[in-house]
Ligand SMILES: Cc1cc2nc3c(=O)[nH]c(=O)nc-3n(C[C@H](O)[C@H](O)[C@H](O)COP(=O)(O)OP(=O)(O)OC[C@H]3O[C@@H](n4cnc5c(N)ncnc54)[C@H](O)[C@@H]3O)c2cc1C
Ligand code: FES
């Protein structure tokens with residue numbers, strides 16, 4: 001272990017402080033064309049007419065692409081993992097969020113590209129839009145997707161389920177039932193470098209892609225799928241990302257730049273404006289989380305019922321996976337023997353949502369920790385003691401059937417209490433992660449083994 | 460129009476309303492000032508115009524015709540870092556590095572103005588319009604204060620890293 | 635099409651080139667216009683750049699402080715101007731933007747899309763400042779509040795005048811979000827001269843407004859007769875309505891105690 005705890009120089013540090021680090025926007029290739037996109041001005045509409053002929057004839061314009069130019073327009077970011085695709089690279093019939101790209105232009109300058117975008121003839125028929133996920137499941141909600149408003153592929157279910165123990169027993173046995181609704185909102189990751197890409201057509205027929213992606217091989221797969229190309233015709237250059245925080249996991253610019261570079265036979269570059277980044281790039285997802293805990297008056301959490309609705313925005317992208325992570329973490333760092341979790345990925349007319357630091361987990365942790373404070377208040381117990389009592393211990397089983405070997409809830413909670421100067425009773429201070437025993441192994445926890453079941457496949 | 464950029468004088472052919480930022484990046488290939496927002500809001504495009512920090516995205520090039528411009532490339536060399544550069548490097552004040560050019564230019568100008576140690580509130584005032592999304596501001600403010608006090612110098616004491624990957628062996632690491 | 639760019643070398647040349655302002659976009663510091671240009675929201679036919687026209691500077695002329703339209707907001711922060719103007723100047727943008735941003739641009743700024751603008755307006759009105767401008771029908775000088783409530787298009791601002799003894803006492807109370815780039819949610823400025831109060835509010839609507847009801851009654855609640863706050867990205871109209879009387883009360887209290 002030479003690295004942990006050691007003060008090591010950043011290998012890219014000198015480049016950063018001398019202005020020599022080459023970000024994607026700093027790559028210089030001769031005769032590069034600029035890209036601009038026609039984006040939907042509506043949250044939800046049908047495209048009734050799209051004619052790029054006038055724009056294509058404008059001075060300085062070298063290529064325009066629409067859905068017709070894309071070998072495979074509809075592809076899903078998780079398709080390789082079995083999540084069916086739902087998102088067109090360029091909108092064909094419907095636009096489902098404000099800012100959704102419909103066509104893209106490569107021209108001699110940013111201004112020429114923008115002028116051409118404005119010359120594209122397009123008409124829309126507006127449709128009612130949906131923004132509140134809680135309403136997505138209502139029968140009279142505007143229908144957004146060919147799937148309806150719920151992503152339906154969790155094995156044989158249309159949502160992610162977790163079942164552990166006997167939830168009805170827990171709620172019958174409880175002294176107190178504590179309910180709460182939590183709605184963490186969307187957050188823009190806001191990297192200082194906006195989405196940017198440069199693509200160079202090489203003489204051997206390959207494409208070199210200078211990408212700001214956070215997930216190089218992943219983006220390669222997405223581009224190859226849309227182009228219907230083998231991976232070996234793509235050369236990705238990346239590794240210098242001007243901040244991502246999850247927002248650069250989605251492949252936002254690379255594929256469209258590849259299509260334009262091929263069509264124009266020239267290098268192209270697309271750098272989003274800050275405004276595009278704020279309006280059209282994916283955000284952290286908003287969630288609607290309803291929790292109900294069955295609690296004894298001496299502070300045991302016997303059971304938890306959870307209804308979660310994850311706002312995917314207009315398309316699935318990584319949301320099915322985010323919800324799965326959310327499901328795994330919905331009991332927090334605590335052992336709750338009886339669980340019933342139902343989580344839906346719902347569509348709205350917001351920008352598609354994606355990863356941001358703790359995808360799916362941060363939202364549920366916020367809900368769980370806030371909820372535990374409410375539980376403590378409801379039964380008049382110290383919130384630290386409530387947490388320690390129900391903390392994960394060696395040998396406990398989680399909702400998704402994992403038997404814990406080295407959980408850290410107890411030492412971390414104790415260390416946190418010490419740091420903020422909380423005096424805990426001696427019996428709590430003496431706690432460890434060791435397997436439960438004595439009065440910390442009440443009957444209902446002793447019987448918990450092998451009761452969990454995670455329903456539904458998919459991601 | 461003419462500009463002297465990092466000591467080199469050039470004739471400028473971009474149209475007069477072109478932001479100085481684009482003249483530097485696209486006409487002169489001086490790429491350390493970044494286009495973080497192009498609306499004055501982030502500070503990563505900041506350069507020195509006749510020694511004073513200015514947002515290059517807000518400055519039409521015609522308004523600085525004849526001026527002397529300093530960008531991060533002109534502050535120091537990789538082998539000869541300025542005190543502010545050395546402090547940013549040594550104190551880990553740059554993560555992704557995208558805000559770093561503007562931060563260092565603003566800090567350099569502040570220390571020049573003050574001509575001596577700068578205090579925390581002075582750094583906050585001078586750099587308050589510069590955004591960093593990675594580092595948080597503690598290390599950046601510490602680096603500027605240290606640089607103003609000449610408290611840099613153990614850069615040499617840091618182990619030298621090879622180009623590419625750091626020379627670190629991590630036994631048993633899953634990666 | 636690239637715009638025609640005019641760079642006058644004196645105030646007179648600026649006024650001549652400006653004419654009646656038809657088809658001309660005036661560039662002062664550019665802190666508002668350059669982002670508009672970059673985003674393609676404006677496409678000027680003819681641009682008049684004022685940086686070389688000698689309109690910058692603060693001078694004292696008898697009993698009058700004359701502030702050139704091109705004077706950077708930074709120069710108001712620690713310059714020879716009344717305290718009330720300085721204090722609000724320190725709240726405009728950040729250190730670097732203030733070096734470029736001008737006082738002329740501040741009072742000519744059109745309302746923003748996401749926030750109100752012209753945060754200096756309240757101080758200028760309270761101080762009884764006058765605007766000297768050129769344009770159709772030649773030069774004229776008028777009270778700031780008249781300039782702001784009139785049709786500003788077609789006017790080239792040359793100078794702001796403030797009487798040296800504009801305020802015997804003054805009071806300020808403003809609200810903004812706690813970061814460098816927050817425009818005012820509401821700025822209240824009050825000045826007293828010869829027992830007469832001048833009260834003004836900026837940041838709650840498209841331009842700063844003189845509050846004659848409050849001046850007459852000295853009742854903070856009356857501020858809602860004078861202004862009709864708007865919703866924007868920095869605050870809701872409701873929030874502004876709630877805090878405005880409190881800010882006026884605070885500014886009045888400070889006036890008394892100074
Ligand atoms: C990051 C950031 C933060 C900001 N924060 C604030 C803030 O907190 N408060 C605030 O009030 N403003 C703020 N601003 C806006 C702006 O910086 C100021 O309002 C500034 O004073 C505008 O002056 P300027 O010279 O840059 O204007 P310009 O952009 O040059 O011009 C603005 C407008 O005024 C017109 N104009 C300029 N001068 C004249 C003249 N002499 N005669 C006729 N018309 C003229 C122009 O044609 C244009 O319509 C901010 C701007 C940025 C980029
Ligand atoms: S690019 Fe100039 S301030 Fe952000």
Ligand code: FES
Pocket residue numbers: 192242243552553554555556557558559590591592593594
């Ligand atoms: S280091 Fe990434 S934005 Fe500052």
